[in-house]
Each structure stands twice: as structure tokens, then as C-alpha cells.
Amino acid sequence: MREIDVSVITDTIEKMCISANVHLPKDMQKGIKSCRACEDGPIAQTILDQIIQNFEVADTEQVPICQDTGMACIFLEVGQEVHFTGGSLYDAVHEGVRRGYTKGYLRKSVEADPIRRGNTGDNTPAMITTDIVPGDKVKITVAPKGFGSENMSALRMFKPSAGLQGIKDFILETVEKAGPNPCPPIVVGVGIGGNFDHVALLAKKALLRPVDSHNEDPFYAQLEDEMLEKINQLGIGPQGFGGRTTAVGVNIETLPTHIAGMPCAVNISCHVTRHESEVI
Amino acid sequence: MERHIDLPLTEEIAKTLHMGDNVYLNGVIYTARDAAHERMTDQLAEGIPIPFDTTDATIYYVGPTPARPGTVIGSAGPTTAGRMDKWAPQMISLGARGMIGKGARSKEVIEAMKKYHGVYFGAIGGAGALLAKCIVDCELIAYEDLGPEAIRKLTVKDFPVTVLIDSEGNNLYEQGRKEYLEARDKE
Known part of the structure; x- marks a missing residue:
């Protein structure tokens, strides 16, 4: 049994929320660039150039790539040998999102109620998906998803x-x-x-x-x-x-x-x- | 065609803009998304005026990320305009003839644009970091409780947009795709 204090989860998610919104993954960067290389429409080429320029500016200037910094979709693959200590795992996840979206100057896009609306002000709750897997590790994936x-x-x-x-x-x-x-x-x-x-x-x-x-x-x-x-x-x-x-x-x-x-x-x-x- | 426009967007200017024109906007625009549109029209029905002068105004459908200290605004690209279709014809009829967003519009919006000489501009969706560079001033003027959906008065300098639908109803989404496919299939 491996013990992990949930504060580690909070700290990691805080950092990842900021990073994921500022740096486009390498596979996407590569994918868009190779699309640009085989694009045959003239307007389309210009648009793709600007899209590439945008994620490069975001990367170097630490600005969110898109203003829709999304709902924070958090995927946890939890090893069954792990024992979480120091509080509720899900509270720790939400706290990480709260801190990341506040400290990272990310947009708070979550409404407390689907019909009566009302912004929660800190982009929580996160949308959490948990899978229990063999082992004593925890894999965290942060995927901000725009609407x-x-x-x-x-x-x-x-x-x-x-x-x-x-x-x-x-x-x-x-x-x-x-x-x-x-x-x-x-x-x-x-x-x-x-x-x-x-x-x-x-x-x-x-x-x-x-x-x-x-x-x-x-x-x-x-x-x-x-x-x-x-x-x-x-x-x-x-x-x-x-x-x-x-x-x-x-x-x-x-x-x-x-x-x-x-x-x-x-x-x-x-x-x-x-x-x-x-x-x- | 490339055009540099000083706002407000008068009827005279609007009539000279055509589908596909690359336009650089200069001057004042106002931000409003779903929640702000709903509140503006609800309040108008109660006799409370809209928090800015709608005459020849341009509305940018955007909810920016917060500004870091020392910057004017955060990331600020367009949101899907179709969600504002419910309220847009009324806003256009009140003089707010310019709209900046992305995505398709309803027949009702296009009819209102034809009637009141409206122009629907497109900014590149998902290019919020780049577009923010063209915003030189940002002032929150109403509905602060709506957070990212509050109404902001923005001053823009050479803000790059494309005319998606002009005041005659010509639509780049239809034409652009058609022309691309025709050119491709000719080869």
C-alpha cells in the first residue's frame, strides 16, 4: 500500500490546469502544421498560418491559447495499491482546479445550475472520471474542453x-x-x-x-x-x-x-x- | 479587399462592406454574450435602457479570460454567434448593426441585417491570444456579476475581421466553401 497525501493531487492539478491552457500539445501542433503543408485553399492557408501564430504566441507569452479555457475534465487512473490521506480526493481535485483557474487568470466558465444558471466564480466543479487500475501510481490527465x-x-x-x-x-x-x-x-x-x-x-x-x-x-x-x-x-x-x-x-x-x-x-x-x- | 474602418459603423460604411472583405476595425466595440443579451432585452422590456449607446454600435460576442497585471485583457477570441440569434434581430433594430463572432446565423438575423444594414464580421475562433494584442483598452461598464459575461467597452486597433455576411445577405460560409469545392473539382 502506497500512501499519497491529497495535497499532492491539488498541487499537481493546479499546475496542470495552467499549463494545459497555455501550451498546445505537441501532437496538435504537429498535426496543424502538417495540415498547413497540404492545404490547397488560399484563404485556408492564411487562416492556418494565424492559428499556428496564435498557439506560438500563447506558448511564449503564457496567455491562454483560447479564451474558452473550458470545463476542467479531469481523468484519474488510480492504482488499486494507493491509499489517499489528508482529506477527500475529489475535494482535492476541485481545489486544484479552483487554484489553477484563479492563479492562472483562466476564464471561469462554469454555471452552478443548468437552468437557473449563476457562475460559480472559480470554474468548479471539475468533471471527474476515475478508473481503478493495477499498481501503486496515479495518472492524472487534465483536458480543458471548450463548449x-x-x-x-x-x-x-x-x-x-x-x-x-x-x-x-x-x-x-x-x-x-x-x-x-x-x-x-x-x-x-x-x-x-x-x-x-x-x-x-x-x-x-x-x-x-x-x-x-x-x-x-x-x-x-x-x-x-x-x-x-x-x-x-x-x-x-x-x-x-x-x-x-x-x-x-x-x-x-x-x-x-x-x-x-x-x-x-x-x-x-x-x-x-x-x-x-x-x-x- | 482590404479595408481599414473607423467605428462607429454607420449605415454608409456598412453598405460599402462586402462578403469576404478583410477588415481592420478601429475604435470602440462592446462585448456581450448570452447572459448579457438576455438581461439587456429583459430590462428593455421593463423600460430600463441598454447600458451603452446602440446607435451604429458593434457588439463582440466574447467572454475574455481575466487580464494579468500589467495587461489590458486576457485571451479574447469570438464565441459561437448562433447562440445570440434569439436576441440579435432586436439589437440590430436598435442600431447595433455590427456583430463580431464565429459560426452560422439564423434566417431571422440575416433578414434583420438586410433591413437595417447590418454586418456580421468573423474573427478567428480559437485565436484569442493573437486577437487580444489588438485590444488597447478595456473597461467593464455593466453587469459585473456576470463575470466573463459582463459588458465591457473595448477600444481596438486594427482588429482583424472578415465580413462573413454583408448587409445584402451574401454569406461567406456558403460562398467560400462552394468556391473551394468548384476550384478543387475543376483540377
């Missing part, structure tokens, strides 16, 4: 007879409907299988995977490539002004599912797709 793209995401409960074509059509339809709203070039996180609640989380987790990585299953790796190609034939382009680069990547994750169903969730993310991980 321009979150609002364009979709979930559908397919019948198995819809098949692979049904899934392909749904992904394309969701990207088409999103159009310019989610700040293209986008990253498309797709979850297939599981059930109603797990498929949505699967799509979100797909966005945590580096944009230049592939699903380990060659069938889904090929589907990722095929869907990226099809999305980039739509012509929506950077910012929706027309061009080749509508998406930087498509990441697909799957789960076994029920004999009667084939759930699919498409979680769209913008060109400022942020995620940072650390192991304690």
Missing part, C-alpha cells in the same frame, strides 16, 4: 442493422451539421459500443489520445483514416471558409455492446484540443 465544439457533439442509439455504413454516415452528418461552429480544423472523437452512458465517455476519452495515433485494432485504424479523408473532402475548411483541412484527426474507441444495439457518440473538439498527463 463551441462540445455543443456540436452528438449521440445516437443505432440498431445493429445500421452496420458500419450507419456509423460512417453519422460521423459525417455530425461534422457537416457542425459546419463552422466548432472552430475547424477539428478533432473528432468517436465512441462505438458499450451503452448509453459509456459510449459518451468513450468518445471523450478518444480525444485524449494523440491525434497522430491509431486505434490498435487495424479495422478501426483503417476506419479512422477513411473517415479523416472523407471529412476532409467536405470542403468546410479552417473556420468554415472553405478548404481541405476540416479535421486534423479522427480517433475511434470501442467497447463490447448489447445484442440489440450499436450506440455511437461523436465528441467534436476544436483546433485547441488540450490534454496534459502526469504520473504520480
Whole structure:
């Protein structure tokens, strides 16, 4: 049994919230730059240049890349040999978010009630997902998620007879409907299988995977490539002004599912797709 | 076409702006998002005036990050304009003919733009660090309790925008994509 004081969790999350909002992950930087290299639309090239300039300015001047510093999505992979001391783990996570968003001059974008609204003033609560894994380590991933793209995401409960074509059509339809709203070039996180609640989380987790990585299953790796190609034939382009680069990547994750169903969730993310991980 | 415009956005200037023009804005603009729009229109219905002069005004749909000490403003890129469609026709009818945002607009908004010579400008979504450099002054003027959604009076210098929809209703999202696809398919 390894003891970890929850204050370590707070300190780590505070630091990661600030860093994740200021430094675009290397895989995204590389992805956007390689899209720029093969972009054939003249307006699109200019837009991509400005997007690149923006994340470089944010990086050097320590300014948030985007003003929507998001809801703080926190993923914890907790080793089952770990014993947390010094207080509540989730309180420690929220405290880390509170401190990070305050000290880092990040935007507080969380409303206390979905209908009656009212800003909580410190960007808490965080959206926490916990997985228990073997070992005595804790892996923390901080993924600030903006809502321009979150609002364009979709979930559908397919019948198995819809098949692979049904899934392909749904992904394309969701990207088409999103159009310019989610700040293209986008990253498309797709979850297939599981059930109603797990498929949505699967799509979100797909966005945590580096944009230049592939699903380990060659069938889904090929589907990722095929869907990226099809999305980039739509012509929506950077910012929706027309061009080749509508998406930087498509990441697909799957789960076994029920004999009667084939759930699919498409979680769209913008060109400022942020995620940072650390192991304690 | 490249244009440098001094605000306020008069009807005369608005009529000369065309879809796709790259425009650099200079002068005063006001920030307002969902919560501010809702409160402005609710209060207007109760007879309380809008907290700024809407005549020829330009509204920037933005909720910036807080300014670090020694800076004017934090990151300040546009939010999705479609969420303001519910209130925009009324704001346009009150003279606030300029809008800065990103994303598609409703038929009702475009009709109001045609009627009152409105212009919908696009700033690059997600380029908040870069756009903040063109904001030289920021003053919170109303609804402080709304936090990032409070109304701020911004002074901008060569603030880069593109005309997404002009006062005749021409729409860059439709045209730009169409032209790209036509050029691509010709090859």
C-alpha cells in the first residue's frame, strides 16, 4: 500500500490546469502544421498560418491559447495499491482546479445550475472520471474542453442493422451539421459500443489520445483514416471558409455492446484540443 | 479587399462592406454574450435602457479570460454567434448593426441585417491570444456579476475581421466553401 497525501493531487492539478491552457500539445501542433503543408485553399492557408501564430504566441507569452479555457475534465487512473490521506480526493481535485483557474487568470466558465444558471466564480466543479487500475501510481490527465465544439457533439442509439455504413454516415452528418461552429480544423472523437452512458465517455476519452495515433485494432485504424479523408473532402475548411483541412484527426474507441444495439457518440473538439498527463 | 474602418459603423460604411472583405476595425466595440443579451432585452422590456449607446454600435460576442497585471485583457477570441440569434434581430433594430463572432446565423438575423444594414464580421475562433494584442483598452461598464459575461467597452486597433455576411445577405460560409469545392473539382 502506497500512501499519497491529497495535497499532492491539488498541487499537481493546479499546475496542470495552467499549463494545459497555455501550451498546445505537441501532437496538435504537429498535426496543424502538417495540415498547413497540404492545404490547397488560399484563404485556408492564411487562416492556418494565424492559428499556428496564435498557439506560438500563447506558448511564449503564457496567455491562454483560447479564451474558452473550458470545463476542467479531469481523468484519474488510480492504482488499486494507493491509499489517499489528508482529506477527500475529489475535494482535492476541485481545489486544484479552483487554484489553477484563479492563479492562472483562466476564464471561469462554469454555471452552478443548468437552468437557473449563476457562475460559480472559480470554474468548479471539475468533471471527474476515475478508473481503478493495477499498481501503486496515479495518472492524472487534465483536458480543458471548450463548449463551441462540445455543443456540436452528438449521440445516437443505432440498431445493429445500421452496420458500419450507419456509423460512417453519422460521423459525417455530425461534422457537416457542425459546419463552422466548432472552430475547424477539428478533432473528432468517436465512441462505438458499450451503452448509453459509456459510449459518451468513450468518445471523450478518444480525444485524449494523440491525434497522430491509431486505434490498435487495424479495422478501426483503417476506419479512422477513411473517415479523416472523407471529412476532409467536405470542403468546410479552417473556420468554415472553405478548404481541405476540416479535421486534423479522427480517433475511434470501442467497447463490447448489447445484442440489440450499436450506440455511437461523436465528441467534436476544436483546433485547441488540450490534454496534459502526469504520473504520480 | 482590404479595408481599414473607423467605428462607429454607420449605415454608409456598412453598405460599402462586402462578403469576404478583410477588415481592420478601429475604435470602440462592446462585448456581450448570452447572459448579457438576455438581461439587456429583459430590462428593455421593463423600460430600463441598454447600458451603452446602440446607435451604429458593434457588439463582440466574447467572454475574455481575466487580464494579468500589467495587461489590458486576457485571451479574447469570438464565441459561437448562433447562440445570440434569439436576441440579435432586436439589437440590430436598435442600431447595433455590427456583430463580431464565429459560426452560422439564423434566417431571422440575416433578414434583420438586410433591413437595417447590418454586418456580421468573423474573427478567428480559437485565436484569442493573437486577437487580444489588438485590444488597447478595456473597461467593464455593466453587469459585473456576470463575470466573463459582463459588458465591457473595448477600444481596438486594427482588429482583424472578415465580413462573413454583408448587409445584402451574401454569406461567406456558403460562398467560400462552394468556391473551394468548384476550384478543387475543376483540377
